[in-house]
Amino acid sequence: MVRFTLRQLTYLSETARQGGIAQAARQLNVSAAAIASALGKLEAATGLSLFDRFPAQGMRLTTAGKEFSAQADALLAQAAALDRQAADLASGRTGRIRIGTHHALAQRIVLPAVLAFRESYPGVRIEVKEADYPALIDSLDAGEVDVLVVFDQGLDPRRHEAEVLLELPPLVLLSASHALAAKTQVSLSDLGGLPYIAVSPAGPGPSYLQLLQAAGVQPEVPFQSQSRELVQAYVGKGFGFTLAGFPPKQDCTIEGDTVVARPLKESIGHYKVVIARSRQAVQTMLAERFLECCRVLVSTAGQ
Numbered sequence: 001m002v003r004f005t006l007r008q009l010t011y012l013s014e015t016a017r018q019g020g021i022a023q024a025a026r027q028l029n030v031s032a033a034a035i036a037s038a039l040g041k042l043e044a045a046t047g048l049s050l051f052d053r054f055p056a057q058g059m060r061l062t063t064a065g066k067e068f069s070a071q072a073d074a075l076l077a078q079a080a081a082l083d084r085q086a087a088d089l090a091s092g093r094t095g096r097i098r099i100g101t102h103h104a105l106a107q108r109i110v111l112p113a114v115l116a117f118r119e120s121y122p123g124v125r126i127e128v129k130e131a132d133y134p135a136l137i138d139s140l141d142a143g144e145v146d147v148l149v150v151f152d153q154g155l156d157p158r159r160h161e162a163e164v165l166l167e168l169p170p171l172v173l174l175s176a177s178h179a180l181a182a183k184t185q186v187s188l189s190d191l192g193g194l195p196y197i198a199v200s201p202a203g204p205g206p207s208y209l210q211l212l213q214a215a216g217v218q219p220e221v222p223f224q225s226q227s228r229e230l231v232q233a234y235v236g237k238g239f240g241f242t243l244a245g246f247p248p249k250q251d252c253t254i255e256g257d258t259v260v261a262r263p264l265k266e267s268i269g270h271y272k273v274v275i276a277r278s279r280q281a282v283q284t285m286l287a288e289r290f291l292e293c294c295r296v297l298v299s300t301a302g303q
Helices: 006-018 021-028 032-046 063-091 103-120 133-141 208-214 228-236 285-301
Strands: 051-054 058-061 095-101 124-130 147-151 160-168 171-175 197-199 223-225 242-244 259-263 271-278
Touching: 006 021, 006 032, 006 058, 006 063, 021 032, 058 063, 095 103, 095 133, 095 285, 103 124, 103 147, 103 285, 133 147, 133 271, 147 285, 160 285, 171 228, 197 228, 197 242, 208 242, 223 228, 228 242, 228 259, 271 285
Parallel strands: 095 124, 095 147, 197 223
Antiparallel strands: 051 058, 147 271, 160 271, 171 242, 171 259
């Protein structure tokens, strides 16, 4: 158990620096009696004689006092640094944010938000974890991430709070050489008989293919891949079409073929992009400020 206070150490340090209690009292704007009392308690608590007192010459540290005062100065410096760090954390100037997301959302939302956030808060460490949906939910429940920016594939309202960030109706992705690429909108009837290139499902929620099937379109699925880049490459080669929430960032696939994205005329449902939090976790100001960057990014992207 610590037997002395930071205030006592401050009075010790200033008295040693000034060479007397009266001078230290003026410097610290406290009474001389307060400093004398604090030093007396400090010597009693430590069992040390910290000062030699000379009526005409003031006070000088004893040998033991010099060693103790040097350690006290180091401790006061650490305490001051800790106080500054606490102030920085409280103000949001430093700290850490841990975000869980999917690859597609990392590209479209999280990465631009990270870049925007760092302009205002360069001292904040941001960690982004990409994984499939079940792994991200496990990380949120375990406290390994602070918040998720994910497609809503079945959140448990008893454990999670969800805020809808964006709704994504499906876009039809086609080879630029396909006849349907000339249309401004594609109808479900246009897709009859066309093969579908599927992204392998990564969670329990419905896929775009399942939404398409529920709307009465039952395409054959000759190709599946966990890689969206490879799915787009198949589309670019004219092997079929796919549905996507976002248009590709580049018109050219990894194979050099051009693809286009066209809206679907009929409504078959949509994906929700949500901000998900654990109901058990304390929400930090830093995380909320980062999420506000995400909200602003999404709202301005549609303008």
